[in-house]
Amino acid sequence: MRRTVVTFITVLAVYVATISASTAASSPPLVLLGSGLAQYVVEGPRDLTGNNAVAQNGVSIDSIEDGRLYVTGTPEEVTAIAELGFTATRLTAPPKVAPDGTNVFDFPSADSAHHNFA
Helix, strand or coil: CHHHHHHHHHHHHHHHHHHHHHHHHHCCCCCCCCCCCEEEEEECCCCHHHHHHHHCCCCEEEEEECCEEEEEECHHHHHHHHHCCCEEEECCCCCCECCCCCECCCCCHHHCCCCCCC
16 A cells, blocks of 8 residues: 555656646746836737737737737837837836926925925
């Protein structure tokens, strides 16, 4: 009985090690933030076929509007999308400080009795 249990545990351990090794070898590389990712607006896709063609290039579709996809991806992925005939434009972040010196987290002047510091 003991020999059967030991054999079963050994076979199970070899099986799990084999599955883990094959899964790790076939997994795509993980893209980390800060490695060239940016947001883009892709114009052109008007149906699910176009949306799927864009997604198959590896970008993450963040939002869909009529004829526009907001995606996050690398420049290489966006180049592949442009080769499909769609227009991709990089989105820029809004400025953190307005021309009049107000900050994104500032209260409006009408609420000057309040403050935004702790």
